[in-house]
Ligand SMILES: Nc1ncnc2c1ncn2[C@@H]1O[C@H](COP(=O)(O)OP(=O)(O)OP(=O)(O)O)[C@@H](O)[C@H]1O
């Protein structure tokens with residue numbers, strides 16, 4: 001008996017070791033690959049990315065030495081507007097789906113529609129926005145068109161993450177609220193939502209990273225030109241007013257695509273590398289922020 | 305000397321309790337009468353033919369094997385079954401003479417009068433203070449009264465001494481036993497006439513269990529308790545009346561086998577099935 005057992009133990013140990021080694025190698029390979037890509041992009045572009053004049057000056061059409069000032073601002077501005085539109089809509093939809101929706105054909109139809117929407121290629125979303133907002137509505141290449149395109153692109157993801165966050169709140173929390181004489185709405189707003197908040201915030205910021213790096217949906221909606229911006233101009237109808245949502249607004253990701261496909265500036269490779277580095281730094285920052293805020297909120301919720 | 309010292313304080317404490325007047329005023333509030341109650345889930349009857357009187361200001365225990373419909377009956381008493389689609393309740397359930405099944409009272413009002421404590425401690429992600437103050441605030445309580453109410457509820461649930469210095473801290477930082485007592489305190493805050501408890505101690509250690517039983521015994525006489533428990537000793541210790549339920553086969557709905565004074569059910573059950581169950585449960 002004892003010898004039998006120890007033989008089994010040795011065999012189990014060996015299997016365990018083999019499995020650990022195989023998994024470690026696979027994971028190590030993936031990490032190496034990702035790290036290599038990120039380091040390559042950063043190494044090639046970091047010189048430009050930390051240069052203040054590159055970050056603030058206007059792009060050049062034909063000469064070298066152009067910057068990405070307007071693109072950088074456009075990316076953030078477009079992101080903020082997109083989130084302002086898509087977050088409330090997604091939150092409402094997710095609350096409906098998680099808390100109110102009866103289990104019937106209409107609900108499952110909505111869920112299917114959201115899933116289909118989430119697997120739509122972003123270039124299709126972009127062309128849809130081009131036809132509807134740019135042409136049909138006559139908004140032209142504009143921040144408004146771009147933000148709505150990004151909203152279409154962002155809503156499915158956001159609805160799903162918020163819905164999952166709400167559904168992961170234990171059922172007894174919900175019961176406790178109702179048993180106290182709260183209405184379903186009060187229970188949702190005051191008990192379910194705060195409990196789910198860390199996961200919702202994390203999901204929101206991660207989706208922001210995705211939106212920030214999106215190019216295909218914007219090429220034909222927010223446009224491929226970045227008029228010089230004048231931050232002292234508050235005339236909301238002027239093309240140089242930063243806050244004007246009816247002006248075209250090329251973003252960082254679109255800028256990279258544009259210079260590589262039709263750029264003629266002599267330093268286009270350096271500009272493209274620098275822009276890519278800036279873009280990846282921003283997306284990394286979003287991810288770190290998401291982790292940090294999620295943890296902070298979670299801690300605040302559970303104690304101290 | 306010693307005998308006096310032991311006897312006097314409780315007598316004094318009792319006469320100085322402010323809630324004694326309100327107790328007289330609501331002498332008979334919180335009595336349930338069940339008449340031929342049945343519950344079906346999506347057309348399948350789970351419990352049928354339950355008729356019983358749950359006396360006001362007493363403790364009633366619901367016992368029986370798993371799946372015999374204890375939770376189902378309990379959830380009828382504050383209409384928590386409404387949440388499940390496809391649940392139908394038949395018969396009559398009268399709370400102080402008003403039928404709550406046929407909609408004589410809206411569920412929100414009902415649940416303020418009939419509180420509930422669950423198996424899992426379900427504190428809200430708020431501070432300890434806000435957990436208790438939440439319900440009364442919605443009812444429009446004034447903040448200076450709230451401080452008093454919070455202390456009162458925490459004292460009644462025997463947790464005041466442990467948390468009085470950290471009322472502003474998150475309730476999620478408390479231990480499981482403390483959280484459950486906080487839930488009881490929270491349920492007391494809306495001044496319910498009835499408190500329903502579904503296996504409130506099954507996730508707790510013996511010491512926390514004892515404290516919750518003490519709380520029940522202390523508040524008995526102030527409000528009605530209906531408690532579901534798998535712990536026969538607990539049912540014996542805390543309850544005045546015991547209901548024994550049984551579902552003999554899955555083909556037939558569960559039924560109320562018998563009910564009566566706890567002592568009689570435990571020492572001299574009328575039905576052989578009760579005797580068998582208790583013998584098995586104790587053996
Ligand atoms: N939400 C529900 N949907 C469908 N059937 C249910 C539901 N809740 C309970 N039932 C059925 O009703 C019967 C009684 O269940 P109930 O939960 O009331 O039993 P219980 O006595 O509380 O059991 P336990 O001691 O395990 O908690 C069971 O047969 C169960 O399958």
Ligand SMILES: [Mg+2]
Pocket residue numbers: 374375376502
């Ligand atoms: Mg149960």
